[in-house]
Amino acid sequence: MAADVVIVGGGVMGCSVALRLAEAGLRPLVLERSVPGAEASSAAAGILGPLAEADHATPAVRPAAALRLGVKSRQLHAALAEQLRAEHGVSVGFRRCGLMRVAFDERELESLDRHAALLERAIVERIDGDEARRREASLSPDVVGALDLPEEAQLEPPLLLRGLALAAERAGAVFRSGAYVREVIVEGERARGVRVGRERVEAEHVVVAAGSWTDLVRGIERDLDLEAAGLHPVRGQIVATETRPPVFRRIVFGAGGYVVTRPDGRALCGSTEEHVGFRREVTFAGMRGILDLALRIAPRMAEAPVLDRWSSFRPGTRDGLPLVGPTGTEGLWLATGHFRNGILLAPITAEIVRSAILRQPLPLGSEAVDPRRFRRRA
Numbered sequence: 505m506a507a508d509v510v511i512v513g514g515g516v517m518g519c520s521v522a523l524r525l526a527e528a529g530l531r532p533l534v535l536e537r538s539v540p541g542a543e544a545s546s547a548a549a550g551i552l553g554p555l556a557e558a559d560h561a562t563p564a565v566r567p568a569a570a571l572r573l574g575v576k577s578r579q580l581h582a583a584l585a586e587q588l589r590a591e592h593g594v595s596v597g598f599r600r601c602g603l604m605r606v607a608f609d610e611r612e613l614e615s616l617d618r619h620a621a622l623l624e625r626a627i628v629e630r631i632d633g634d635e636a637r638r639r640e641a642s643l644s645p646d647v648v649g650a651l652d653l654p655e656e657a658q659l660e661p662p663l664l665l666r667g668l669a670l671a672a673e674r675a676g677a678v679f680r681s682g683a684y685v686r687e688v689i690v691e692g693e694r695a696r697g698v699r700v701g702r703e704r705v706e707a708e709h710v711v712v713a714a715g716s717w718t719d720l721v722r723g724i725e726r727d728l729d730l731e732a733a734g735l736h737p738v739r740g741q742i743v744a745t746e747t748r749p750p751v752f753r754r755i756v757f758g759a760g761g762y763v764v765t766r767p768d769g770r771a772l773c774g775s776t777e778e779h780v781g782f783r784r785e786v787t788f789a790g791m792r793g794i795l796d797l798a799l800r801i802a803p804r805m806a807e808a809p810v811l812d813r814w815s816s817f818r819p820g821t822r823d824g825l826p827l828v829g830p831t832g833t834e835g836l837w838l839a840t841g842h843f844r845n846g847i848l849l850a851p852i853t854a855e856i857v858r859s860a861i862l863r864q865p866l867p868l869g870s871e872a873v874d875p876r877r878f879r880r881r882a
């Protein structure tokens with residue numbers, strides 16, 4: 505059976521887009537060079553923190569647009585988690601656990617205030633160090649103030665990936681593992697499919713969702729200036745531990761990183777942002793930085809065991825915003841470049857791509873992530 509849409513990459517983007525397109529009655533085929541969820545999407549911490557991330561913007565970024573899309577996507581996650589649970593019996597560990605961003609000195613307190621001012625109408629509380637410790641007893645005595653963001657949430661990315669792939673398949677999507685896409689076939693001004701080795705796989709639409717490897721797929725450079733878009737891998741390392749009782753209830757941001765605690769006491773500490781190409785390593789320096797920041801946030805973690813560690817590659821872009829939607833080549837779409845927030849932004853990304861392909865009105869704020877902002881000039 506021929507596919508209507510070929511999706512290149514089976515990460516959180518490819519799987520989310522496949523689910524929404526299959527539900528809309530199209531026949532998506534996901535071509536994944538490895539297995540679904542093999543890369544960044546399963547390595548992520550699972551923070552759904554649009555408010556916490558709002559000040560992580562480069563000056564070129566329009567933070568208001570990113571914030572709006574992030575908040576909308578966090579809402580969509582709640583509905584998606586419920587859908588996966590009710591229809592497929594899969595729990596993704598979605599919890600509105602809240603997030604606290606802590607400060608250790610006067611300069612960081614000022615930064616908290618600037619951050620709070622960006623948050624428009626969101627619920628945010630600015631509290632002092634003692635109040636922060638009343639809410640999270642394991643916080644360091646050195647914490648002098650905090651922002652408490654009760655609406656932020658978390659989930660477990662490997663569970664989300666499994667749930668999405670299962671739901672997409674049941675809705676009619678087909679997954680092919682071990683299929684390395686070399687090229688998008690463009691003929692007569694429109695995409696006609698892709699090339700997997702010598703095989704030609706035809707479809708009316710092609711969605712490239714290949715994460716940090718997107719610009720290695722030939723054909724997307726036809727209308728886009730990839731140099732200007734600046735897609736690049738940003739390595740992030742994570743150290744996993746376990747604490748009893750669970751060290752925190754909320755996600756805690758501070759000291760340049762974060763601690764994400766699951767309800768059963770597992771905790772992920774991260775992360776690094778490194779420009780080292782595709783070197784898939786966990787390094788002494790990376791781990792030292794992560795362990796130092798975790799101990800600064802919660803000295804109690806000194807006795808916690810190191811249970812696991814890993815690294816993966818966030819797909820970064822030059823302006824800090826993802827590339828989602830039309831490319832300028834008819835039938836060729838992108839869903840990539842989500843950097844630190846790909847898990848958070850997957851549901852809104854799937855909405856944008858589905859609406860664009862079906863020629864329906866796009867969600868508010870989509871223009872900020874339109875790939876054609878990097879369109880080649882004639």
Ligand SMILES: Cc1cc2nc3c(=O)[nH]c(=O)nc-3n(C[C@H](O)[C@H](O)[C@H](O)COP(=O)(O)OP(=O)(O)OC[C@H]3O[C@@H](n4cnc5c(N)ncnc54)[C@H](O)[C@@H]3O)c2cc1C
Pocket residue numbers: 512513514515516517518535536537538539540541542543544545546547548549550551552683684685686713714715716717718721739740741742774775815816817818819839840841842843844845846847848849
């Ligand atoms: C350490 C770390 C922590 C993170 N924490 C969070 C977090 O807490 N919250 C959050 O929202 N985000 C987080 N992120 C970011 C998030 O993981 C990414 O933004 C997101 O997973 C990107 O999804 P993706 O589908 O675009 O890419 P990926 O998950 O990398 O998937 C791309 C897929 O495409 C496949 N592929 C590539 N090239 C080809 C080809 N030519 N042919 C076929 N298949 C191909 C790959 O094998 C891969 O499976 C984190 C990232 C890291 C590294």
